[in-house]
Amino acid sequence: MKFHLRNPIPWYQIMRITFIQIFLLAVLSSMAYSNTINAQNVLDKKVTLSLSNMTLQDVLNYLQKNDNVKFIYSNNAINVNQQVTVNAVNQPLKTVLDQVLKTNGISYEVLKDRIVLGKLATAETTVNYADVKAATPITGKVVDQNGQAVIGASVLEKGTTNGITTDINGNFKLNVAGPSSVLVIAYIGFNSQEVAVGDQTALTITLVENVKSLNEVVVVGYGTQKRGSVTGAISSVKAADLQDQQLTRIDDALKGRTAGVNVVQSSGAPGSAPTVRVRGVTSINNSNPLYVIDGVVVDGGLDLVNPNDVESIDVLKDAAASIYGSRGSNGVIFITTKKGKQGPPKVSYNGYVGWQGPVSKPELVNATQYATLRNQSLTNDGKAALFANPSALGTGTNWQDEIFSNSAMIQNHNLALNGANDKANYYTSFGYLDQKGIVMPEISNYKKFTFTVNTSYKAKKWLTVGENFTYSYVRSRNNLNTNSVFGGPLSSALNLDPITPVTINDINAQPNASTYINNSANIIRNAQGLPYGISNYVSQEITNPLAYTQTQNGNYGYATNLLGNAFVEVEPIAGLKLRSQISAKQAYYGNESFTPIYYLNSSTSNLSNTSFYRENDRNLSWNIDNTATYSRAFGKHNFTALIGTSAQKQSGSGIAGTFIGLPVNTFAEASANYTLANVNKIANGFDNQPYTLASTFARLTYDYDGKWLFTGIIRRDGSSKFGSNNVYGVFPSGQVGYVMSKESWFPQNSFVNYFKLRGSYGIVGNEMSLNPFQYTATIGSGRNYIFGNPETVYVGYSPNAPSNPDLQWEETRSANIGFDATFLNNLTVTFDIYRKLTKGMLQTVQLPAYAGFAGQPSANIGDMENKGVELNLGYNNKIGQFSYNIGGNISYNHNEVTYLGSQINFFTVGSVQSSNYEIGRTAVGQPVGAFYGFQELGTFKSQAEVNAYTSSTGALIQPNAKAGDFKWQDVNNDGKIDASDRKYLGNPLPTFTYGVNLSANYKSFDLRLFGQGVWGNKIYQAYRRLDIASANYPVAALNAWSTENPTSNYPRLSDADPNNNFKNPSNFYLQSGAYFRIKTLQVGYALPSTFLKKADIQRARIFLSSNNLATITGYKGYDPEISGGIDMGIYPQARTFMVGLDITL
Template identity: 80%
Template structure:
């Protein structure tokens, strides 16, 4: 065999990761290979490093266990008769260097004992002399603790150990005397602690009278109490709903909420712990004002669109995600929602700390770390069943035949169906493609622990979700593994790492939100007369189709052919037959995210931190297309094909920061300086293989002997992107009353043109806590009041692609010179633009934070964002000689709005409850698109005469644009009365039952100049509400969200296929017998363009309110848990998307972009779950 020849190889920078190659065998047949590499060596290498680091830290943290064993194994010799226990202990301490700790009141040291041991282990001696006399012992580090059986309550966690020898008890209540359930009671400086039971009571053994108790509970100020000589305590906690000491991430550091001057919203783990999520970004939906999360598809694993304070650009409006201080390149699919500790959203000028990437907002995600105490094992999982929320009403077979006859007779043709009722109800295609019991399961297992030296958190997550549309080819599976560790060997030194691995496998080959085929489009448009399968070919009106295509027609498992419509064609096919052609398609993704850091504190107040991270995303897909016949225009009769795609993205990021905090008197100043460097490279390769001699995906492979012409390879090489930045921030706090923050960042990006490589992004923020003033009224209904403001400049470089500023060259521009030779030629695609730079957004914000009656918190923000230099193509004349148009910073946009957040908590006996809500108003307007154009078109639907929307100056982005109708002409007299200034008919071709179009420009004719803006796909208001309550062991959680002020363009009926099925509303179409209807007459010819004109006929109100989560839980009784040695156990029943209130008649009102062409709807889910901590 001849040597292997490499055709194409893609390098990841660390070695070749994927290649296409061929070999010639003895028959001179070329074998073509596209390897499917799985980077297990990288996975194993990184995993080994993580496990090694984890093991080292864990060994350091828990090495005291080995010390204890060494002490007990020590050989001792002692012989005493009829002596006191005190004397025995003294002899062991003196001769064998053993240290005992005990309380004179806990054990009887004068008790007479006898002991004789010669070279026996200390354990044998102690068991003999102590346990035989009713005394227990426990080894902690190098000491032996003595006490009565059952009274030793030592908490051992690494090096943080305290002896618990004095029993105490108590009760924790609030200021109204109501019990506080689940409050933490901890012995300060140790991990020795308990939580209060359902009656607010606790019992704890502490070291002695010098011990200090720390009592804490969410919503209350923590309290410290010295034990002293007391053994019983009645502790009163004071409500602290303002949470001013809550720590918030602000970028390269944290601040207490009370000292924040920017507009920052937060979502905590406690807010979402009872909301069963499959994606992290879903946690933001409706939870915080100013953040609009729209699910673009209900397909399993699909990502939503997240917008912070509106659409900031006509290009990229996605926020920047930062996970544990690491800028995340790519989506959030690699993260496990159960690993999230908090999410903080920077919405105003505070985002300038991330400079050219901050204009769309910054979302900080903090993952969980180990909590103080011995290792704890926790499991939270559920099993659920999904079903569609709504199905549009369509005509059944009898109604369809009736409506078809009606359309034909309106066109002056003969009716097609003599007896429509003979068809009955026919096939309900929606029922055929939807599943009412699609399964979903989500399981999460975690282990965590910490002491004063080390902490660790490890989790495993698994999600398996079937789609509600054709679950055979719509599914999503994800496995995640996370390790977070930290170690503090010295007071001045901290080290740690975060590692996340995820593997995703999904099957989502459905063509959704498209009129060009796919199960949803077919179910909405295919006639109900066609059967699912045909049992008798001879009984079909198109029997010849089945006989002529018997070899290629798609069949079910029993060998029966799937039904083929005799009335509807093109891409609208039998959806079950379509499923068989897509049965092997799937995608996969492997993500590795690693992060290590070192932080030192060389002098008091100065912290120097270096953090390095890397992420590798390896993803691809495979698909197989068999030979098939679905209808006359949708078939594959020539070649089978196999497609494989591999992509590899590798990025790294280095952040070095120094933070210094200095306080003097009432003044506190904190300064931050830092440097950041980042690089991202992307490469990919795909191959298509034609004519495989197989009929199914399981048999398909690129390794068959194929002719060269049947092997097609495509790929792209490294597309590097680099960013280098310096930044600084200073904060000033005077007595917690006057606050200031200043930020500046300088970014240098490889995406920018040579004249604008660097950009500077400054901001300033001020705050004034009025309630701290001496003159502020005390003991009134206003407990806290802060006014804040900010202004700054942020950028958006995410709209730019690498090398977009330069001129690329393409071939195929050949030229024939005088000797008639066709010379190969290359030429620039477009002129370069060295001035290309980031889009710039100037943002201003004024906000107020207040607390009333100690229980009601309110936050109000008013903002304005102005984006300059949006990226667009520049229109050049054709004689310039370029195939493509260059890019330039042209175009401006403005967003302005108001946000309101509110929360109220209270108690009534054993009933505790919290009510919260938020609402946002945002107005978007395009203010400039350049001197050459005033708009560009947005959206189109097959066979409509014009575009559906426009992005135009003076309007919100993507506004709907079309004709306006005033209902139907009820008679010929109305048509005749609708005249222009000269007396002529405005709609001379109209007939009774046609739409009456408004002549908006008044020229007396209906043409494209009469179109107008009809509505906005962006909601004017977004809002969310939440309610949580618990009564003794029972709890309930409810969360809902909604939008108002937007329109939806319903466009899922194929207008170019007159025979497509009809919505149920068509039964009310205008007829001679129904002359008052405003639904236009049915017609195939449509001379008045009733259906082909984009108009307000297709627009519906997109407002909705949805109960996203409703959950009922029961916490098992504390007595049962104690007997089972379980810390916490909760069982629950829940539902997601339980109910939706809306006037929209389509599948789902939650539609990104506002155009519904058959969107994959979200599912209603019912589940049962268990949450347990050992």
């Protein structure tokens, strides 16, 4: 019979959804064409409103919200704070505008569907050009950094009231006094700019966006706020920051760009996910932040998002995260995808092709040097030398050169269509990424396809419907066993001797010829039939990496993700919005692998049966969120109230099977279905325990005159992970702000333009460390008993561990004080000081054996503290046709475990071969995973120094040591070296993280430079196999102590190593992990508009770019960017050179 395990992916469902999305897109596109509103229709629109003694700003906001009208104006041109009164019942909009605007000296003009406001010309303000003989006519155009027209920008002759606003094409015409005149151009969200007229008569003025504008909108959870109203600590990355970055994962966009967010790419393997920490490690368990994509909570899975589809990333770092209650203690990261831009449909393409290679490699000895050092190690132990003539071996094999590629290809292509008008908004995109790995590309590669559709439609002025849908498919190979000393290409390249050849031409000429002869049928051969070399000196899992690769060919993993949400938003009365959203994420993932018959060495082989493994899993999560938001203004009092409910459920299942003894020896053959006896098939499956969460929440935001700010949040979560005595948790927070610069007493000068103080305190939780039903007592088997005569084994069952009905979330209390400021109009500063105290970290309780339980229960016991400082700086300016933007951020974080309970003093972290000692500990008073070991004080330069190292009683502290051995510090001064002489040696977590960026534009050319780094951490270099004395050596070993080199602090070589010079975990293996890396260097050129117009192209830009161009570091391994600080052969990040094209039609 045939045994089928694959659960077919429901492609018909995917295609049906895709067809519906495309059909909806086409319908909405046609609506966009058919709903163009001319100016007369806008002014004829009937409106009803009655407002007394309100600011003009309030009236304009009311009309925009309730009558679907858009106003464009500059605060430099009109006073929106003046008090107005208006009463109109079913009157044309023109009548209302005449009453409100013209009577207050404000003009208006309808441009398409927008109303541009400006200063009304009067007898006093109108220049009589007949009397100005030297009047100079100036024409010009105002555009943004992408070359798009800026409509309604204010153009004012400096020192006068002579001015105008730009039209629908961004054009203006203005008569000025003469060549000495200076024009001041201003528009909301952009930096104002001054341009000297001189002898110019036609100007093109590019406004630089103020990315830290107070009107910038940030996501705060179940809604948005303007940055000027924000009271919490929120970092943001906008599309403008990403548009020129070549990212394969959206996580990377946060690296070095946001203070307080540390992103560590702990593997350079294609598609690998980084480790993200917001304000430090918050728990000894799970410290991952919560991810929310377009309002949908997702567990990781950011791989499904195409970075080119991202509009913004906002990070809640403080108590504001309490809006997500029991899941907010590690921070909340919001990812908002792009929507359509106002106007007709636009097609855009962004793509690049590049080549990758390693940045650096550890320096290892060659064959001659290896043989010399092996002889030295053996003779130091009193044994005979192994190699009679080392120099005859030459340089031998450089295994790193054999496994690394300097031309691994990467290509990324993205095609998007978007558009919008007053009724419809649509955005759709297709993405394709193909990346080869720089280590053995045959078994290290990654492909991803993405498809996104975002649409919304305003059916009525009070009703909006919409949806967001994303599909992704990933197929990857990553069978390298990286960051492990137990085999795989990287570990083998670092440890395999350089004497062994890549392939063998003459078996009989090899010193281990019998190995090849006895295993001739099973040794791995290359395409020409030559056997791969097998070491005669190094064994165990350290094998020829090219032969190993042949045993992994074809093996792959896959993941299919569908993420979607649909929403309905109703505004029954002015200011009240009711929103209901349902969302779901469906994931299918699995892998297939084949194990052939092979012989790699005496320790690593499979000589019995082939096997084929196939696994298919799926996971489903859904959310239903309902919110009601009410906004109202009473004079200078403004408030927004939010209440809502949320429900979430997750479930998963999987099935796997192993086929044993297939009559094939390749993956391609094995992946076909075979008829096998049942005894040759092993199947298993699982169903995850479902997880549910039910929540209610509320938020009140209030401000008085935009000066005094307050935000209060409360959330109540009920989770299936909590014990019966703690089913529900309540998470409150409060935030306040004070805009001092709005006070009348605040100095009104050009130096300090804006200054806001902020403070927050709240309680957030971390339930992500818990597993479903962890609080209950489960029953396990295997507790067997023997009874009777004859004796019979009976299967026994008993509780695994006692229940704990008090089990609950880990709780973090977060406090923050900071300020936002703007200086000299162009310099922005954000500063924060914070403290996070985590209480009740989950850990096991040690029970005595007589309690009768096989396992240990979980309880909330441990505490941890993080405290730190963050600083963000940004400066932008324009000098003539040259504009630039400089930004930087730096963060300081101190992590410390403060309590682990009364039963335990520490947890061990990491280990090395041939040693009973751990590498690190998580202990009270120390950071998580602090390095722990012996302190070497240099080498004994002579036997006299060994004899002089004595205790207070005169006894030798290291009686077995010899000259050239390490001198170990006697930490406890007991006169001997043992386990109690270990100490804390360093911190694997960086003390400081920082990033700098520079962007510059001159005419059609642009430059982008971005770098980031860390400081204050250590790395434990552990990739040499200490249990294999003959493993290859680093070049530093050439300086090992010897009688000819008696001053060296590199210990003498010895296979026996009686002093444990190499086997002891010690500061000898610690190196500084500090680095600065140029992440991106890019030069672009925008093709001339005169050329593009002929081809009906709006924008086209070509660029040359490099990622990871250079790294400044003292670390001698592959890559200093290592999560956890222990390097056992990490897959390094690639240096990439790319050429690409951006084009918009």
